[in-house]
Amino acid sequence: MTARVLIAEDDEKQAELVRRYLEREGHTVVVVGDGRAALEQVRQHPPELLILDVMMPKVDGLDVCRILRRESDLPVLMLTARATEDDLLLGLDLGADDYMTKPYSPRELVARVRTLLRRSQRTTRAADPVLRVGDLHVDPIRHEVRVDGRRVDCTPGEFQLLQAMAAQPGRAFTRDQLLGHLHGFDKYITGRTVDVHVMNLRRKIEPNPRKPVRLLTVYGVGYKLAEVNHHAA
Template structure:
């Protein structure tokens, strides 16, 4: 599915890299490097989708998104290097359809764009920020987790870990990195606490917690949330 895409990123090298991948995927792609140009170009050329960096001179991405959402139904995928929950939620509350946290793989960006365009072509409402990884759905706005469409209950610590991993499927997180996401919830957390959270999450999201297929251990490093079933029996 091809579309007209506007990329707004103040880093010319990064923007050019995105442009090349989108062109290779068949999209007609325009690039601007500041918020005012993004707003003017979106109004003039009416692209189907805007890839919008948060940190830009003049008008930042939040201001651009807020203004455009009052004027049009253009699809907006926000890019943020901040990665804090408050920034991500603000973008979604302003009307962004999806977001990616830097660094991200170009293939994931293309896949996210394809998903947004497919929803729009079917007339389906976007589910802002909902991550669907295999059988698992994670909604950072509603703080909900589903497995095969059925809602499950998670503690705040479990949700913080799962939401962080769902944002970057197949990325390996160390225990120390996952600990960072739970610090504001339980200051007494330790790396052992992460192991307990993972063990409890497996009981809730895996068909067989002893042979997990998605929430996997990477020996000597940490854990990852796999986007597909494990090719071999995974270690608990």
């Protein structure tokens, strides 16, 4: 299970150590050094989990947690040098999902991250209709597509095809099967319509449309959405 993890920690050496451990687990890691940058990052490029130091410049971790809890259910693992019971209870009362005191074992932190992500994924599957394939998110309720946190505008036809493939990543769809997902369109559409939608989608979701890594051609069959995204060099 891999995820996009945001580390908000002003101690550069500590942040670098945690980043290396998490990247070994396959996670994509972003590091910021103050609370204001953490809030901006969460809002612009939502991670799957936030590792949040309490003592930070500009906006401290407690205020960051308080603000984020009004906006989202993002899992938060709070780090602090304060080890009193009152400090722990305050962090949990503000909405932190877990709490570790410094100094801590990086291996234990990675294990806690793994547990929080599993818990979050179970909750998401039960309550959240968003289809997630790596860093590609398709939201059928809001009719939104995001790639690495960036919103992508799609036509109704493009959205319907992408939604169908995101629901079954790795499955190869024939053009006829994909045509069956184009509800409410002119009855004279053809397989060429699917090709045009795929070409346009690649321009929007691929790092390099000429060398797709997400929306792949299955020669002799049709198309599929890759189960794991590999960023193009």
